[in-house]
């Protein structure tokens with residue numbers, strides 16, 4: 001997470017340097033072959049290639065057929081497949097598109113055809129009753145292997161859903177963490193000892209406990225008190241944790257505003273709180289926006305930790321998918337690429353934001 | 362003449378450091394008082410004690426009938442009466458020139474906004490920067506910034522203005538434009554306490570010059586007395602060094 005550094009005393013430079021998060025692209029590194037472009041375009045291209053050019057359905061079926069012909073199918077080895085498709089009905093359109101058509105092209109058609117029933121009226125596919133366990137497995141396996149046309153492409157199916165959850169968690173968490181951070185930052189510079197201590201203790205405690213442990217702790221502690229759903233408690237846990245780090249950014253930001261600003265405000269008759277609201281904070285926001293943008297990226301990445309709670313984020317959806325299909329490699333390839341694309345994208349957004357701020361002085 | 366500021370035996374300690382060792386002087390209405398002295402002699406400290414940016418360790422300061430050093434006093438009332446101009450201008454960089462000037466009257470004095478803007482525009486005309494009303498401080502030269510800062514202090518209609526080395530950060534040209542504004546102010550009868558080493562300006566505008574050394578006023582008198590006929594050895598040394 002963020003380690004922050006203010007160079008308060010170095011000639012009017014109020015930038016807060018970040019030593020973590022994703023590398024925010026530098027303005028002067030804007031050639032076509034900048035590191036950012038290579039990674040970003042590369043990741044997207046790789047996803048495309050995997051999507052369109054990996055194993056075709058036909059080849060998969062052939063492999064499957066030779067496999068079932070030469071070896072007997074054991075029930076145990078396909079239990080998970082049975083689970084997946086234990087609903088023995090599949091919507092007809094899916095059936096036609098994904099199964100009948102590909103199967104027709106192979107020589108298992110005949111054998112396969114005798115094992116299912118297809119009701120055109122209700123457009124429902126059903127496995128024929130009275131099949132032996134082995135035959136059922138065969139049908140299911142066939143369907144399954146055909147159904148999964150391209151493991152990479154299939155792995156991408158859970159992505160939008162997972163991204164949505166990841167996104168909701170990240171955006172809500174960064175919002176609440178910023179609120180908490182603002183309060184903590186103000187508390188850390190407060191002259192009221194009690195408030196100052198509370199804020200400081202909070203920061204010390206949070207920064208001393210690994211995020212993963214905090215997630216577990218808050219999740220199960222919350223579960224003891226109130227009954228809230230996974231996303232909410234994940235957001236609370238992430239906000240509480242990141243609030244401490246963002247609080248430190250706010251504190252550093254406030255302290256990076258030259259002392260003369262507060263003095264000038266006081267000399268004009270403002271109270272300390274008026275000065276903070278009207279003079280110090282507006283300037284602080286400008287200073288802390290880039291590092292908070294960076295925290296946003298760090299949080300986006302750390303949000304993958306909530307997948308261990310019952311939150312169906314990108315990583316968890318992927319894990320569920322992989323454990324059903326055993327496409328571990330494909331799934332995690334896709335997940336890694338998607339995270340990479342997301343973080344690279346947002347690092348660019350943060351970079352642009354930073355430039356805009358610089359331009360406006 | 363009426364005494365407007367009365368400073369009696371002010372001592373200020375920063376931990377072990379004794380910044381002021383018993384400073385006393387009076388300022389009359391309409392008077393321009395110059396404070397000169399070596400670096401670290403306590404010039405800024407005494408000026409900052411007057412508007413309570415610093416609190417004295419002991420001693421009393423009065424502005425008219427307000428006791429600045431009392432614990433009960435409303436610090437904000439004091440600061441409304443004693444405006445301050447800083448060496449580093451300290452304009453608010455996120456606000457336009459006009460907004461810099463109107464902010465405090467509207468927020469602190471509850472002045473209606475239109476009146477504050479009117480007022481600010483007049484002040485800007487006075488310091489010759491009316492055309493800069495909508496620009497941001499970073500787009501102004503140092504001299505222009507300092508003139509805005511003076512207008513900002515004037516907007517609170519203070520009874521006195523404290524200047525802490527208002528031209529030290531400026532080159533000669535810009536210094537001149539700021540001094541012109543200050544001279545006008547002095548002419549109009551504004552009470553001013555000025556920490557500055559601009560001898561020419563002191564000779565032209567000051568009524569009284571105080572020479573400070575190691576937290577004490579060791580010589581005081583008219584500009585003519587101090588600059589042309591200093592009595593104290595330290596004063597002579599100092600003047601030799603800076604002239």
Ligand SMILES: Nc1ncnc2c1ncn2[C@@H]1O[C@H](COP(=O)(O)OP(=O)(O)OP(=O)(O)O)[C@@H](O)[C@H]1O
Pocket residue numbers: 375378379380398399400401402403404405406407
């Ligand atoms: N906040 C502070 N904490 C500790 N010591 C201080 C503080 N402010 C001033 N001092 C000390 O008090 C003494 C007087 O300082 P002051 O700023 O009043 O000097 P000055 O005459 O204004 O000097 P200069 O011409 O350099 O501005 C110095 O020795 C300084 O180190």
Ligand SMILES: [Mg+2]
Pocket residue numbers: 404405406525
């Ligand atoms: Mg000083």
